[in-house]
Amino acid sequence: MQANSANAKVLIVEDDPEIGKLLALAIQENGMMATVAENAHVMNALLRNNEFDLIILDVMLPGEDGLSICRRIRSEKTTPIILLTALGEEVDRIVGLEVGADDYVTKPFSPREVVARIRSLLRRASYGLVTTAVQRKLRFEGWQIDPLRRQLHDPSNARVAVTTTEFDLLLAFCRNPGRVITREELLSLTHTGLAGPIERSVDVHISRLRQKIEADPKTPVLLQTVRLGGYMFTANVEQS
Incomplete structure (x- = not known):
């Protein structure tokens, strides 16, 4: 890339x-x-x-x-x-x-x-490629997200395919665990710029992300919706 x-x-x-x-x-x-x-x-x-x-x-x-x-x-x-x-x-x-x-x-x-x-x-x-000095790997619930290589691995260490937007969203959540993030903040945190999705599109991307990281996407535990607020990532995130 x-x-x-x-x-x-x-x-x-x-x-x-x-x-x-x-x-x-x-x-x-x-x-x-x-x-x-x-x-x-x-x-x-x-x-x-x-x-x-x-x-x-x-x-x-x-x-x-x-x-x-x-x-x-x-x-x-x-x-x-x-x-x-x-x-x-x-x-x-x-x-x-x-x-x-x-x-x-x-x-x-x-x-x-x-x-x-x-x-x-x-x-x-390419966001991770130009900030190599601060891109440490993050872990949550056995999962690993690598900002430098822009890769996501599940608890079995298998690589999980995600879109650019899905990766940006997950990285934003991992860097802000336990905090309610509005859709507007997500647009800013994910560096979407001119290609930024509309609010409804944010919901679609998050739905797809849940399909990949949640045990039961219909009853999400890690990535929860906050009524009238936005979304909150509940996992304990550690740097490695």
Whole structure:
């Protein structure tokens, strides 16, 4: 993962050649590298042989659709994903976040906006790399979170795949255990910047996080909702 957006490698999965070309040009003009794949088949071949720092994924693709692709990628990789969608309803955006996307852009869009969101996600994904002196590992209930490598391991020491946003949220909670954190504070603590999710999106990301760290996500113990307040992480957190 690049420590910043310079020379970052971006994969664009878009079947419309004009949109793909527009995005690639905007990305390249801002010092990054862009590769375009027109469908899941081409994308799969590229991912087998290359490492990318971020993926832009159109929802409406021929064959396997973007939501299915996003879900599949997220089960294997933590690479930041931005969804491109022509759907404007909040419910559709929430579905995209639920399958593991970090952000979304609604068509029609400004190339400058997309580039800004790319940079914001890359900053967040590389946050641990630029502050190595203070990034000590944190442990809770047998779990370990490594801010430097941006990795989460369960009590059996198996690595658990999380999105950029999920990692940022968990790190914020681990650094503020036992304290009620509002949604607005979470947006600030997670360095979301221009790519910051709306309040409803925060709830979706936390729901996904509970699916990964709670014994019973329907009755959360570690990550509790505080009525009219926000959320509180109840675990005892230790540095290592």
